[in-house]
Amino acid sequence: MTLSLNEIEVKKVTGVSAQKQGELHAFGIFTVKDLLEYYPFRYEDYRPRSLSEVKHGDKVTVEAKVIGIPVLQRFGGKSRLSCKMVSEPFMFTATWFNQHYIREQLTAGRGIVLSGKWDQKRSQITVTDYEFPDRGEGKTGTLQPVYSVGGKITQSWIRKSISQGLQQFGELIPEILPRVILQKYDFMPRKRAIATIHQPEDSREGQQGRRRMVYEELFLFQLKVQAFRVLNRGRMDGVVHTVDNATVRQFVRSLPFELTDAQKQVELEILHDMRSAYCMNRLLQGDVGSGKTVLAAISLYATVKSGFQGALMVPTEILAEQHMRSLTRMFEPFGLTVALLTGSVNGRKRKDLLASLQMGMIDVVVGTHALIQEDVFFKNLGMVVTDEQHRFGVNQRSVLRRKGYNPDVLTMTATPIPRTLAITVFGDMDVSTLSERPKGRVPITTYWVKHDLMERVLNLIRREIDQGRQAYLICPLIEESEKLDVQNAIDLHIQMSQAFPDYKVGLLHGRMTPGEKDEVMRAFYSNELQLLVSTTVVEVGVDVPNATLMVIMDADRFGLSQLHQLRGRVGRGQHASYCVLVADPKSEIGRERMTAMTDTDDGFEVSRRDLELRGPGDFFGTKQSGLPEFRLADMTADFEVLEQARDDAAGLLRDASFWTSPDYAPLRNYLQSEQIFQGDLID
Template sequence: MAIHLFTIPINQLQGVGSKKSEELHALGIFTVGQLIEYYPFRYEDYQIRALHEVKDGEKVTVQGSIASVPVLQRFGGKSRLFCRVTVDGLLLTAVWFNRNFLQSQLVPGREITLTGKWEQRRKQITVAESEFPDQGVMRSGTVQPVYSIAGTLTQAWMRKTIERALTQYGNLIPELLPEELVAKHRLMERREAIMRIHHPENTREGQEARRRMVYEELFLFQLKLQNYRATHLKQHDGLVHLVNNDEIRDFVSKFPFELTAAQKQVINEILHDMKQPFVMNRLLQGDVGSGKTVVAAVGLFATVRAGHQGALMVPTEILADQHMRSLQKIFEPFGITVGLLTGSVSGRKRKDLIAALQMGLLDIVVGTHALIQEDVYFRSLGLVVTDEQHRFGVQQRSVLRRKGMNPDVLTMTATPIPRTLAISVFGDMDVSTIRERPKGRKPIKTYWVKHEMMDRVLGFIRREAEAGRQAFFICPLIEESEKLDVQNAIDLHMQLVQGLPELSIGLLHGRMSADEKEATMGKFAAGDTNVLVSTTVIEVGVDVPNATLMIVMDAERFGLSQLHQLRGRVGRGEHQSFCILIADPKSENGQERMRAMTETDDGFEISRRDLEIRGPGDFFGTKQSGMPEFRLANLLLDFEVLEQARDDAVALTAREDWWSSPQYHLLREQLQRDSNDVVEPLD
């Protein structure tokens, strides 16, 4: 939209005084341009329909005439008003609740328009809104926009104010998209689309207006990402890793297992990038247990052999300790040193480790956010690996990368989404995907049970323990309170100690010291503890092959991807594993999550359903990922448009005249204005 509109303060509009201005500011609306781009999130359809077209239970607007004297019934402090109405030759009953003031207006023979829920069997409409044509202005026959509002703002006021803005300033709305794209996708002109999205004549017109603006929104988003790629990612300012393929083959041959075809493929993609003169910025996504850490180890080996250092940042101390131990085992035969830096590493030990990093005496460091503290320096940081990237804010990841001279970056996630969607969303990254499970992994059997079946669950634990297996028992995080979370775990621990006196029951939670956590996990990993009661500190990465049972208490309190992560803590050994979800979900979303978990153990399918249930903003963790919220677009519903927009943006930014042609001036100006909203790159 033209810059002019975004320089006109909102209070210059008639009817927008200081009070209304403050309330609009709270919605992020400071200028006329922002008001015009404040789109409705849905519509109220008051178009008149024939009853034979309407399904039972649907909302409908009909027009007819009153056929009987109204009857008013009172019960308690409430009332029920009803009368007979003739619609299209059909005699039906219209019912209003707590609208007794309408009784005097319901005069037999008078025309009336009703909007409400149609009950086909009873031939009845439960009326939400009613109008009389003889009173003038009516909503019936229209499609009315519905906006997100707050404070004293009303829908009627917002509609009127936006209409006033469009009337007064609509001629300033320019066309941003190149003519060839408007023609190619048969899009509405921009000014008409904005007018129609606020005031559609009918549903189809509203859909066409939305299609135009969704395409523009996604095209601008992709243009920003492609612009960034063109100007930053492929610049020849990265480290060229001189990787010896024979050394890599020798390293991989020492693994006690064979790599899957998918692992080999992504390793080749990563090594290819590391050999290039530009900075690698690659997203590695794969299901829980798909072997991403092994792939990262090959990258870390390559950077060390090329004369540099590697860093692996993970979200929890437990996971950092586990990764450090497993990497030490892998790298020790090759003389590669691995250190651990977490918040619990302090005093002389911390100083020695930091000094070793600065002097280049330490090859690889594994740590938590402690890695990004100011006094941590590297001699030559060549590769940064971030595990579970959604757990870290954009700034945290950027700080670690800046500790080297443009090191390569590998970002890993076990929350996979379809690769084509990942490429479109994470446009500033190249995407590698592992879909293949390691050989020998058995699918985990998942069951959803109610709380009253706890005795049977305890019996199941007892049988698994008798067979020499172990179990995790997870408590939810309640109200984001660590204190309550711990108390819940302590209560459950006591309950299990009483219910399973013959077994050894361990307890792990976030308020324990690092030494206590390590000792507890050590006992469980060694098989000295039969059951580990834990909060979600074990959600990511903890690997105990002998654990075959994952039980999640109050599972409805967890998100779908989180439940799948927890389930991934078992099924890592040779024995059949199980996941039991104890839940009594009252919400439809909670029930959907339980059904999804029992119907599939495919992380990609789980993520697809999670995206459906939660919506893109929550799914991608907008605040953490740096990805902007879209005003209109839905990444699931508008996926095809997203791909079209990406292809068009790639083609446009590849043109030489993109940077100089006057026909793209407004588009470049728009990108400049939106620069604060771009997905923040890892630099």
């Protein structure tokens, strides 16, 4: 049986020693497949050009002839070597730094190919690379790939190793795209595309190779998420919640407020999914303060009343405690048992809690990532509610399935996303949107001021805390940077403590332990601290109804969505609330961000403006959204390709022959390897 490239260790490539294999592991290269798919991020152009085509400051390769006597100058331990050259019809000076040994090779009349930066004013090339044609050296006239390397892995070594890998194992590179796709886009074969990316004959060929492999990455991503959705709808082995409308209405009527029309619509969508036999996988998106948590509570209540257990997973312990308190308050009149499971719960208490959970004595458990540890078992888990920082991807759902559960999953996000974009990026999820705010929500007034008005900002802080309110002061970094002129959080805390000696000023930043952060937030929540100086770790945080002022220093350093999330930390109580952006933006985009924030406090409008300014790729950072890190594809530059791939994947999955035809066997094998389905599903 022929081994796949993913089963052949990289040390099988001639020239890769055991030591080099270990060094390659640091770059995520373990197999021959990893090596051949370790793509360059740019190319060095060694194709000779005429100096008449070159602009000042450009990097250029020229064919030249030595016409002068090389002059060597020394400065301490450094040297500069200069020599007159001619590249018809231009005369110029070639300059090398700290390469004095070349002097003996620069004999009059000898041909040389030089690469370097062209200084038009001085008629000089600062040489970074050179070759003598009479030696038969081989870069001249080529595009040389440039890889991300470091340590003892050099550019020349990785180029040679990839070339050797292609020579030894290139014939084993499999084709995965079906003929219908290859013909539709006139793609080159996969084997040739990979080789071309590493060793392009010219720019056009390199672009064609990249085009094919970018499409493949995005197509496989779309196929994976859409197949999961299709098969999920087809598997009727999910949890069927049998709760009736009257029972749900009884709980909703007990709430101290009326649901908005948007909340009522989303409630219907969620309950419809819960009553079906397929596993719900729904994204609930809504602005800060739009009432997502209430819908999570309704979902969990309906789960318990159907005879199952529910879990709510959040990113921090103090947020888990907050949800624990609010759910207990809502569920207690109905006899539901709520428990808290976080990293701080240990010893006998943890052991007893896990036993109660497994025996079904706990109805709803609230916690952090501790909920998905291996020793956590439920008697009959029926619903998992999770926030955006713990988005359940396809693989996490598979883990739950292997545990024997097929729970419904509701994922909440406070980053409103345009619907068409959400459907494209989160293809495995149904999308519900909360488009209006609950009645009585306090509007937040936003101001943008320059640094020279900081005294007025301090007066506003004093006014609010003198009235018994609390304030946040946000700055981006926690240590000084020579590159960014950003106020240091620790220094700012000292300054604010001096500016407000009559009040207690807290400090919160990312280098504190989870326990330290929770302690600070508890103190702020209970008004033991009146002013909190913080980095963006407070972005996902606890509701502090008494906090009425958010001041963001160097606000132009933040993205629009992040600014809006920070603004949403205030306005949670009954008092008028304010957000002050302190910034002197140097760029037009920075100024547009500030204007957008003062123009509207509607999260969907902010997201629309953010998308316009940053593009879909930056809008969906990989860590933020749960997207994979692509090897070649770029979400901003290749978004149109992603949309094409989405439509193509959907079309294939609708075609009955996809599940049986030999043409699609490689794609079915891919889906099986990603644990999207087991083999018997397609028999």
